[in-house]
Amino acid sequence: MDSVNAERYMFNAMSGSSMIEVEAFQHMLVQCGASVVNATREWVANHYRWIVWKLACLERGYATQAGGKFLNVSNVLEELKYRYEREINLGHRSAIKKILEGNASPASMLVLCISAIRSSPTANHETEQSVEMCEDHQNMARRGTHSHVAIIELTDGWYLLNTLLDVELSKQLCSGKLFVGQKLRIWGAGLAGWVGPVSPLEASESVKLTIHINGTYRASWDDRLGFCKSPSVPLAFWCIKGYGGQVPRTLVGVERIYPILYKERFSDGSSVVRTRRMENEVLHLHNQRRSDIIEGIMAEQQKENFGLHCQSNSDSEEGAKLFKILEKAAEPEVLMADMSSEQLNSFATYQAKQEEIRQADMQKKIERALEDACLSTRQVIPFMKVKVVGLTSLCSRRKGHLREGLITIWDPTEKLKGDLVEGQAYSVAGLVPSNSNPDIIYLQARGSATVWKPLSPVALKNFEPFFTRRKAVLLSSLGEVPLASEFDIAAVVVYVGEVYISGNQKKQWVFVTDGSAWGSDFSEEFYNSLLAISFCLSNVDNYASAPVSHSLSGCIVGFSNLVKRARDQMNHLWVAEATENSTHTTCHNLSVNSHLKEAADIARKWAKDSVPSIQKLRERVLTIVGSSGS
Template sequence: MKICERDDTPCKRMVLCVSDITMDVKEPKISLTDGWYCIKARVDGPLSNLINKGCIQIGHKLCISGAELTGSQDACPPLEAPESLMLKISTNSTRPTSWDSTLGYQTDHTPLCVPLSSVQGEGGLIGCIDVVVVRKYPTMYMEKLPAGGSIFRSYAAEEKYKQTFQQLQQEKMEKLYQQLESQFEKDNKEERCIKRKKFSCKDIEQLSSGEEIYEAINSAKHPDDIQTYLSSNQLELLMEYQRCIQEERRQKMNSEFQKIWNDGDENNKLRNVIPLMKVKLVGCCRKDTDSQMSSLLSIWRPTSTHNDLKEGQRYKIYSLSASPGRSGSGGVQLTATKQTQFKPLVLDDNILDMIYEPREVLTKQDIVRKRPAYREVDIVGIVVMVNSTNFEHSGKQQDIVYLTDINDDLIGIKFWGGVKHCGLSDPLQEGVICCCSNLCDKSNYLSISLPILDYSTELSVLSQSPQYQTQRKHIEKLKEKLKEKNEFLIQAKERLHDKLNAKSSLASVNKSPEKNSSEILLESKTPNNPKTSSKMAALLSYSSPSPISPIVLPSSKSIHKAFKPPSLTRK
């Protein structure tokens, strides 16, 4: 009753009972009641599926938070509510509750806290989730290109591109302004090309306005002679009129400049750049820890509050929107809204060890031995070679940057679209020592001899001066080891060419295998039966099997840690 009469907000936590269900062709329609009055409800896709499956039936009670009143904006009694007045509820803020729950508003008005693993991509607004920030990624800058598409840049790359863009814009503006200035000067000279006159001293004394004096000087055969006969009052009138003419000419030139500049090509317009920060979340409840599920939270235009988020800290996050993840990636994409709030909480160390692994710089041996945490890798190495591949059918480019770690082992980093397309501030050259953070491990298994990782434009960062102290220490260790850099690079290139040649030769053998002695022996002993000969030919047509990949069993570091007794009170 209070909701229909606009006396209270529908976003508070409340318990309502399903009073009616009408199966429609498009979507089922339900009515909810607080025990006194009924109101129609508008449900989303996942709730419709639950109703169709019979999981929600008449008489079931639902705990709802974050609901919205749609339709008519006028306050009205519940018995006189129009057909368009409906209560919009979302799956992510709706849960079934026990039969004996009290109907109506609850004493706890806070949003309903749901497990992260139960969040639906099409389930609408999320009231609250209890999570731990396991990874915080640096702020990236997304630029929407005029021709369509977008490009992500790091802070350093954005600052560098911003300076270059401003410099180019300044040069274009100066060039255009000079063209307009020369055109105005040309028009002004044409106006001055009039018949010259002779003025006597009497004629000069009769000049009483700045405009008359200005025209007399421009039309005189000897303008300097006229200025010598002008009085002090006439000189002031002339200077004032000249200032007015210059101001009028300047305004006209500026308006013409703005018109030409705005009507010019798309490159003259301002850039559309939006800062974006992403964090990776893992749920704290038992259901989330068992599923080992993580989700990315996107924060557009982050503030100081978002910049203060810390890895390994537990938060209750309120008011998030959910959307389906990218095709093939699975999971759910979370996005912060204007109403999103972060509340830090304390978490027991034993639970934290189960779901959170701190950052560490890995080597090739670490990557091959076990699956990296959250399938992301931080490495420090020296660039050995940059291999570019152009795909003619699609017109796209792919770069693979090969590095060696501190153990002289080779690792490849794949840049889809090329290194330049990924918006890096500094070009990758041979001999550069850098730190690559948040590289993605997208393959089902990594090659033992030469693992290849993917560079993500939205998450990965490549820097010669990383922000974390552990990464800077690894760079210093690598610099101390590499005393003879040129000789080290020559040896590393030789090892890399050997591995690449071995890989290409193995691929060619798999594509066109040669017959070995056993196959020749089989062919010699094959009977003349055509049926048997065709079967033998079919068997011999198969290529050699690909090498068996190692079985990588993921194991958490918390298994090997010492047991910590649980605290008496859990906050």
């Protein structure tokens, strides 16, 4: 017996002449005092199905002790009476009933049981095409393209909901890791096809629950069905699947916090990312251009209105007549002194109305001019990136390489920006993963929707150390830094190149040294003493100034989050790339506690005593730049 044919199960009557089925139990329930209006055939059949399936499972699980003690007419009737009392008389509702009636969120954490497999994809369908079709359950449900994902039936023991699995869960079903009778702990589910409150007896085909692998876990066999009161166990960071849906909760350690960036979207669909400095420059220029246009229109409007009055349908009114008289009078003040209070009120009302018309007309002209100049409201959203690593328990068997993640936090709150600290571990709820590879997973977060809760020092002792403090790297030891790794350095700016166009990017090269590689061997000094840093900007951004000002030439500057690139063997240069996450600050603006402060002081002292050496390096850079044509 399974949950589907349990509804058709019939008991032998004591007389042996007939069979007892759903209609008979409905009649018995009514005889016990139930209302025919509430104890309908559909209501009884639904609960009869779940009661019979449950009792049959008990018979099967305890075969030697049961002997028909569980699955019998008396027990089924008692269960029906109990459910009628709970649901009809006391008004208690199960989890699925509350969700379908709109009084509970499907995203709440709940435990449901797999009662049937409606459809299962074949192995041939487990392809990347399936992934594309299943990224959005809601759209998929509206299109009716369910052929490549599994549909199962879940129950809370009282009602059922057909459920769409995402691609990863569908694979779990095909491999036998999901099966009938298994309990699942679900978080972050959605409803497809739900347009408003509906009875669970009417929603079996029209409404479907949508669940994803990051929010679905195996539950214990004895977990109570329905809503969960206890908080969820964090999902191990290495278990998070790309495009596997929202993550209920996970534990991460913050390795790096990158500066705030700003993304502007344009009307043609393109976008550009800027640093805070560039955003401030663009915003200032944008506001200045708007002000120039607005001031020009206001000046033009004043010229048009000088000595004139707006023609309107109200010229026959008292106020309009008085305006014309005063306009022609040699001494309007004298005339106004002789006016009655009614005349003064009429004149004031007319003036206010004319001013309102002028202001409305001017506002329309301003809006039209700003729109023509592409200076309407800008669509800019701030965001920040946080590099994290999954925490590993001291008792875990997964030792060694830790999985890294890069979280993009859109529109972060001021509180969040102040609370996040490098080296701190957090319990994070509400992350949404996008793509991933074996080394790193990319996740998205909303500042107000994602909850970051710091772990206590006591709790942190249960996990392996994950944090390496920032330190200033010297040019003499740059060879020890792995390729594509980030590093920080404080150095003297030897030369700031010009901005040039390369493909779809604007580029600028900056050459620096810190004196750490200078020794007794002059040729060796020239091989290791220069670092060329490449700065790139999108060619879409026509307003951005040069990334590095020429005024910084000769200054001591601290660079953070540079990415090491392959060494230029031809020109004997170290090479690094400044990404959108990189920052640079003059030594005067470095805080006392900055890890670059000491290195900057050392570089400044060396530069003060090494003017000839810096000049030779500059001449060398000019030779390199001249030969390359950059």
